[in-house]
Amino acid sequence: MVSALEFPKSSVIQTYTLMAARRVVVFPSSAELGPVLAQLVISRATKAISSHGRFTLGLSGGSLVSILSKELLALPDLDCSKWVVGFCDERLVSFDDPESTYGLYKSQLFSKINIPDSGILTINSSLPVNECAEDYTRKLKEAFPDDDFPVFDLLLLGMGPDGHTCSLFPDHPLLEEAKKIVAPISDSPKPPPQRVTMTFPVVNSARCVAFVSTGGSKATVLKGVLEGSEGPAFPAARVVPTSGELFWLVDDPAAASLTIQVERPGSGTKL
Numbered sequence: 001m002v003s004a005l006e007f008p009k010s011s012v013i014q015t016y017t018l019m020a021a022r023r024v025v026v027f028p029s030s031a032e033l034g035p036v037l038a039q040l041v042i043s044r045a046t047k048a049i050s051s052h053g054r055f056t057l058g059l060s061g062g063s064l065v066s067i068l069s070k071e072l073l074a075l076p077d078l079d080c081s082k083w084v085v086g087f088c089d090e091r092l093v094s095f096d097d098p099e100s101t102y103g104l105y106k107s108q109l110f111s112k113i114n115i116p117d118s119g120i121l122t123i124n125s126s127l128p129v130n131e132c133a134e135d136y137t138r139k140l141k142e143a144f145p146d147d148d149f150p151v152f153d154l155l156l157l158g159m160g161p162d163g164h165t166c167s168l169f170p171d172h173p174l175l176e177e178a179k180k181i182v183a184p185i186s187d188s189p190k191p192p193p194q195r196v197t198m199t200f201p202v203v204n205s206a207r208c209v210a211f212v213s214t215g216g217s218k219a220t221v222l223k224g225v226l227e228g229s230e231g232p233a234f235p236a237a238r239v240v241p242t243s244g245e246l247f248w249l250v251d252d253p254a255a256a257s258l259t260i261q262v263e264r265p266g267s268g269t270k271l
Protein backbone atom coordinates (compact mmCIF):
# COMPACT_ATOMS: atom_id res chain seq x y z
CA MET A 1 0.00 0.00 0.00
CA VAL A 2 1.28 3.46 -0.83
CA SER A 3 0.81 6.12 1.83
CA ALA A 4 0.33 9.78 0.95
CA LEU A 5 3.81 10.43 2.33
CA GLU A 6 5.33 8.26 -0.40
CA PHE A 7 3.84 10.33 -3.22
CA PRO A 8 6.13 12.97 -4.67
CA LYS A 9 5.18 16.22 -2.95
CA SER A 10 3.97 17.78 -6.22
CA SER A 11 1.43 14.96 -6.72
CA VAL A 12 -0.02 15.51 -3.29
CA ILE A 13 -0.31 19.22 -3.92
CA GLN A 14 -1.79 18.62 -7.35
CA THR A 15 -4.34 16.16 -5.95
CA TYR A 16 -5.30 18.67 -3.28
CA THR A 17 -5.58 21.41 -5.88
CA LEU A 18 -7.81 19.27 -8.07
CA MET A 19 -9.99 18.39 -5.12
CA ALA A 20 -10.13 21.96 -3.91
CA ALA A 21 -10.64 23.51 -7.34
CA ARG A 22 -14.33 22.77 -7.75
CA ARG A 23 -16.85 22.76 -4.93
CA VAL A 24 -20.30 21.39 -5.64
CA VAL A 25 -22.62 22.57 -2.89
CA VAL A 26 -26.18 21.22 -2.78
CA PHE A 27 -29.09 22.90 -0.98
CA PRO A 28 -32.63 21.61 -0.43
CA SER A 29 -34.00 24.54 -2.43
CA SER A 30 -33.18 28.05 -3.60
CA ALA A 31 -34.54 29.34 -0.27
CA GLU A 32 -31.49 27.84 1.46
CA LEU A 33 -29.12 28.53 -1.43
CA GLY A 34 -29.85 32.27 -1.58
CA PRO A 35 -28.38 33.36 1.77
CA VAL A 36 -25.17 31.39 1.13
CA LEU A 37 -24.86 33.00 -2.30
CA ALA A 38 -25.21 36.44 -0.70
CA GLN A 39 -22.60 35.51 1.89
CA LEU A 40 -20.23 34.42 -0.89
CA VAL A 41 -20.68 37.75 -2.66
CA ILE A 42 -20.06 39.74 0.52
CA SER A 43 -17.07 37.65 1.52
CA ARG A 44 -15.37 38.04 -1.88
CA ALA A 45 -16.30 41.76 -1.92
CA THR A 46 -14.71 42.32 1.48
CA LYS A 47 -11.58 40.45 0.45
CA ALA A 48 -11.31 42.32 -2.88
CA ILE A 49 -11.84 45.77 -1.38
CA SER A 50 -9.23 45.17 1.29
CA SER A 51 -6.74 43.85 -1.25
CA HIS A 52 -7.24 46.22 -4.19
CA GLY A 53 -9.78 48.84 -3.21
CA ARG A 54 -12.77 47.71 -5.26
CA PHE A 55 -14.94 44.68 -5.98
CA THR A 56 -15.53 43.65 -9.58
CA LEU A 57 -18.59 41.47 -10.11
CA GLY A 58 -19.94 39.92 -13.32
CA LEU A 59 -23.67 39.22 -13.42
CA SER A 60 -25.81 36.87 -15.49
CA GLY A 61 -29.54 36.80 -16.18
CA GLY A 62 -32.19 34.15 -15.69
CA SER A 63 -33.34 33.20 -12.22
CA LEU A 64 -30.15 34.61 -10.74
CA VAL A 65 -31.53 38.15 -11.02
CA SER A 66 -34.30 37.64 -8.50
CA ILE A 67 -32.41 35.24 -6.20
CA LEU A 68 -29.43 37.59 -5.89
CA SER A 69 -31.45 40.80 -5.64
CA LYS A 70 -33.69 39.45 -2.89
CA GLU A 71 -30.82 38.12 -0.81
CA LEU A 72 -28.56 41.15 -1.14
CA LEU A 73 -31.38 43.53 -0.26
CA ALA A 74 -32.09 41.48 2.87
CA LEU A 75 -28.58 42.13 4.20
CA PRO A 76 -28.16 44.84 6.81
CA ASP A 77 -25.67 47.61 5.98
CA LEU A 78 -25.03 46.56 2.39
CA ASP A 79 -22.41 48.97 1.02
CA CYS A 80 -21.84 48.76 -2.74
CA SER A 81 -20.01 52.09 -3.10
CA LYS A 82 -16.81 50.30 -4.18
CA TRP A 83 -18.44 47.78 -6.48
CA VAL A 84 -17.90 47.67 -10.24
CA VAL A 85 -20.50 45.50 -11.93
CA GLY A 86 -20.43 44.12 -15.47
CA PHE A 87 -22.55 41.64 -17.40
CA CYS A 88 -21.30 38.18 -18.34
CA ASP A 89 -23.63 38.44 -21.30
CA GLU A 90 -26.43 40.72 -22.37
CA ARG A 91 -29.33 40.55 -24.78
CA LEU A 92 -29.31 43.24 -27.44
CA VAL A 93 -32.65 44.82 -26.61
CA SER A 94 -33.44 48.23 -25.17
CA PHE A 95 -33.12 48.62 -21.42
CA ASP A 96 -36.85 49.01 -20.95
CA ASP A 97 -37.54 45.72 -22.74
CA PRO A 98 -38.53 42.97 -20.27
CA GLU A 99 -35.79 40.80 -21.90
CA SER A 100 -33.02 43.21 -20.87
CA THR A 101 -30.85 41.73 -18.13
CA TYR A 102 -29.64 45.21 -17.17
CA GLY A 103 -33.25 46.43 -17.03
CA LEU A 104 -34.17 43.63 -14.62
CA TYR A 105 -31.20 44.31 -12.34
CA LYS A 106 -31.92 48.04 -12.45
CA SER A 107 -35.46 47.64 -11.23
CA GLN A 108 -34.79 44.82 -8.78
CA LEU A 109 -31.36 45.76 -7.41
CA PHE A 110 -29.38 48.75 -8.71
CA SER A 111 -32.15 51.25 -7.94
CA LYS A 112 -32.14 50.08 -4.31
CA ILE A 113 -28.43 50.00 -3.48
CA ASN A 114 -25.67 52.62 -3.34
CA ILE A 115 -23.68 51.44 -6.35
CA PRO A 116 -22.50 54.49 -8.32
CA ASP A 117 -23.68 54.78 -11.93
CA SER A 118 -20.02 54.80 -12.96
CA GLY A 119 -19.70 51.36 -11.34
CA ILE A 120 -22.22 49.76 -13.70
CA LEU A 121 -20.72 48.69 -17.03
CA THR A 122 -23.57 48.33 -19.50
CA ILE A 123 -23.78 47.66 -23.19
CA ASN A 124 -24.98 50.40 -25.53
CA SER A 125 -28.12 48.69 -26.74
CA SER A 126 -28.71 51.18 -29.54
CA LEU A 127 -25.66 49.95 -31.49
CA PRO A 128 -25.60 47.16 -34.09
CA VAL A 129 -24.40 43.95 -32.49
CA ASN A 130 -20.78 44.01 -33.75
CA GLU A 131 -20.29 47.63 -32.68
CA CYS A 132 -22.04 46.91 -29.40
CA ALA A 133 -19.48 44.18 -28.67
CA GLU A 134 -16.61 46.54 -29.59
CA ASP A 135 -18.05 49.27 -27.39
CA TYR A 136 -18.46 46.89 -24.44
CA THR A 137 -14.92 45.58 -25.03
CA ARG A 138 -13.64 49.16 -24.77
CA LYS A 139 -15.54 49.70 -21.51
CA LEU A 140 -14.09 46.54 -19.99
CA LYS A 141 -10.56 47.45 -21.13
CA GLU A 142 -10.94 50.87 -19.51
CA ALA A 143 -12.18 49.26 -16.31
CA PHE A 144 -9.33 46.72 -16.29
CA PRO A 145 -6.41 48.65 -17.81
CA ASP A 146 -3.75 46.36 -16.33
CA ASP A 147 -5.19 43.05 -17.53
CA ASP A 148 -4.90 41.38 -20.96
CA PHE A 149 -8.20 39.74 -20.10
CA PRO A 150 -10.26 41.40 -17.34
CA VAL A 151 -9.79 39.64 -14.02
CA PHE A 152 -13.13 39.85 -12.19
CA ASP A 153 -13.20 39.17 -8.46
CA LEU A 154 -16.38 37.16 -8.88
CA LEU A 155 -18.48 36.02 -11.82
CA LEU A 156 -21.97 34.67 -11.21
CA LEU A 157 -23.12 32.34 -13.96
CA GLY A 158 -26.23 30.43 -14.86
CA MET A 159 -26.53 27.34 -17.03
CA GLY A 160 -29.30 26.55 -19.49
CA PRO A 161 -30.78 23.06 -19.93
CA ASP A 162 -28.58 22.72 -23.07
CA GLY A 163 -25.44 23.41 -21.01
CA HIS A 164 -24.92 26.97 -22.28
CA THR A 165 -23.48 29.60 -20.04
CA CYS A 166 -23.11 33.33 -20.74
CA SER A 167 -24.24 33.38 -24.42
CA LEU A 168 -21.83 30.56 -25.25
CA PHE A 169 -23.97 27.83 -26.74
CA PRO A 170 -23.18 24.17 -27.61
CA ASP A 171 -21.42 23.65 -30.96
CA HIS A 172 -21.09 27.38 -31.58
CA PRO A 173 -17.80 28.72 -33.03
CA LEU A 174 -17.62 31.24 -30.17
CA LEU A 175 -16.64 28.39 -27.87
CA GLU A 176 -13.20 28.54 -29.49
CA GLU A 177 -12.79 32.32 -29.29
CA ALA A 178 -9.37 32.91 -27.76
CA LYS A 179 -8.55 36.55 -28.49
CA LYS A 180 -11.64 38.68 -27.95
CA ILE A 181 -12.78 39.83 -24.53
CA VAL A 182 -16.36 40.26 -25.66
CA ALA A 183 -17.93 38.67 -28.72
CA PRO A 184 -21.10 39.46 -30.65
CA ILE A 185 -23.56 36.70 -31.43
CA SER A 186 -26.35 37.08 -34.00
CA ASP A 187 -27.61 33.53 -34.13
CA SER A 188 -28.31 32.69 -30.51
CA PRO A 189 -30.44 29.53 -30.42
CA LYS A 190 -32.19 31.02 -27.41
CA PRO A 191 -34.05 34.25 -28.17
CA PRO A 192 -33.33 37.04 -28.54
CA PRO A 193 -30.86 36.06 -31.32
CA GLN A 194 -28.61 39.12 -30.93
CA ARG A 195 -26.46 39.29 -27.83
CA VAL A 196 -22.97 40.09 -26.63
CA THR A 197 -21.05 37.76 -24.39
CA MET A 198 -17.85 37.51 -22.41
CA THR A 199 -15.56 34.85 -23.87
CA PHE A 200 -14.02 31.87 -22.09
CA PRO A 201 -10.61 33.56 -21.65
CA VAL A 202 -12.35 36.22 -19.52
CA VAL A 203 -14.53 33.76 -17.63
CA ASN A 204 -11.55 31.55 -16.82
CA SER A 205 -9.41 34.51 -15.72
CA ALA A 206 -11.74 35.33 -12.82
CA ARG A 207 -10.61 35.00 -9.21
CA CYS A 208 -13.83 33.21 -8.38
CA VAL A 209 -16.67 31.82 -10.50
CA ALA A 210 -19.95 30.61 -9.03
CA PHE A 211 -22.67 28.86 -10.99
CA VAL A 212 -26.17 29.04 -9.60
CA SER A 213 -28.35 26.30 -11.06
CA THR A 214 -31.69 25.17 -9.74
CA GLY A 215 -34.60 23.02 -10.82
CA GLY A 216 -35.15 19.53 -12.16
CA SER A 217 -34.73 20.64 -15.79
CA LYS A 218 -30.98 20.91 -15.06
CA ALA A 219 -30.50 17.39 -13.63
CA THR A 220 -29.39 15.60 -16.81
CA VAL A 221 -27.15 18.36 -18.09
CA LEU A 222 -25.63 18.96 -14.66
CA LYS A 223 -24.63 15.30 -14.48
CA GLY A 224 -23.13 15.60 -17.97
CA VAL A 225 -21.19 18.74 -17.05
CA LEU A 226 -19.87 17.54 -13.70
CA GLU A 227 -19.48 13.82 -14.31
CA GLY A 228 -19.85 13.10 -18.00
CA SER A 229 -17.34 11.98 -20.56
CA GLU A 230 -18.93 14.49 -23.01
CA GLY A 231 -16.89 17.09 -21.10
CA PRO A 232 -16.30 20.18 -23.20
CA ALA A 233 -19.34 19.46 -25.41
CA PHE A 234 -21.21 21.38 -22.74
CA PRO A 235 -20.09 25.01 -22.64
CA ALA A 236 -20.54 25.11 -18.86
CA ALA A 237 -17.96 22.31 -18.54
CA ARG A 238 -15.38 24.61 -20.14
CA VAL A 239 -15.53 26.93 -17.17
CA VAL A 240 -12.33 25.98 -15.38
CA PRO A 241 -10.73 29.07 -13.86
CA THR A 242 -6.98 29.14 -14.49
CA SER A 243 -6.16 29.93 -10.89
CA GLY A 244 -9.49 31.00 -9.40
CA GLU A 245 -12.10 29.22 -7.35
CA LEU A 246 -15.07 27.42 -8.91
CA PHE A 247 -18.36 26.84 -7.09
CA TRP A 248 -21.49 25.07 -8.26
CA LEU A 249 -24.37 26.12 -6.02
CA VAL A 250 -27.31 23.89 -6.89
CA ASP A 251 -30.53 22.63 -5.39
CA ASP A 252 -31.65 19.05 -4.79
CA PRO A 253 -33.79 18.79 -7.96
CA ALA A 254 -30.83 19.90 -10.12
CA ALA A 255 -28.48 17.53 -8.27
CA ALA A 256 -30.87 14.56 -8.44
CA SER A 257 -28.76 12.53 -10.90
CA LEU A 258 -25.31 13.26 -9.45
CA THR A 259 -23.21 10.45 -8.07
CA ILE A 260 -20.08 12.50 -7.24
CA GLN A 261 -19.41 13.58 -3.70
CA VAL A 262 -21.05 16.93 -2.94
CA GLU A 263 -21.15 19.28 0.03
CA ARG A 264 -24.39 19.62 1.92
CA PRO A 265 -24.02 22.70 4.07
CA GLY A 266 -25.75 23.28 7.36
CA SER A 267 -27.16 26.60 8.43
CA GLY A 268 -24.60 29.33 8.84
CA THR A 269 -22.30 27.79 6.23
CA LYS A 270 -19.68 30.15 4.85
CA LEU A 271 -17.98 29.65 1.50
Ligand SMILES: O=C(O)[C@H](O)[C@@H](O)[C@H](O)[C@H](O)COP(=O)(O)O
Residues within 6 Å of the ligand: 060, 061, 062, 063, 064, 089, 091, 157, 158, 159, 160, 161, 164, 165, 166, 167, 190, 191, 212, 213, 214
Ligand atom coordinates in the same frame (compact mmCIF):
# COMPACT_ATOMS: atom_id res chain seq x y z
O1 LIG B 1 -29.65 35.26 -21.49
C1 LIG B 1 -30.34 34.31 -21.22
O2 LIG B 1 -31.06 33.74 -22.03
C2 LIG B 1 -30.33 33.80 -19.80
O3 LIG B 1 -29.63 34.69 -19.03
C3 LIG B 1 -29.77 32.41 -19.71
O4 LIG B 1 -28.49 32.30 -20.24
C4 LIG B 1 -29.82 31.91 -18.28
O5 LIG B 1 -28.79 32.48 -17.51
C5 LIG B 1 -29.71 30.42 -18.21
O6 LIG B 1 -30.61 29.84 -19.11
C6 LIG B 1 -30.00 29.92 -16.83
O7 LIG B 1 -31.24 30.39 -16.43
P1 LIG B 1 -31.97 29.92 -15.13
O8 LIG B 1 -31.02 30.11 -14.01
O9 LIG B 1 -33.16 30.80 -15.02
O10 LIG B 1 -32.30 28.51 -15.31
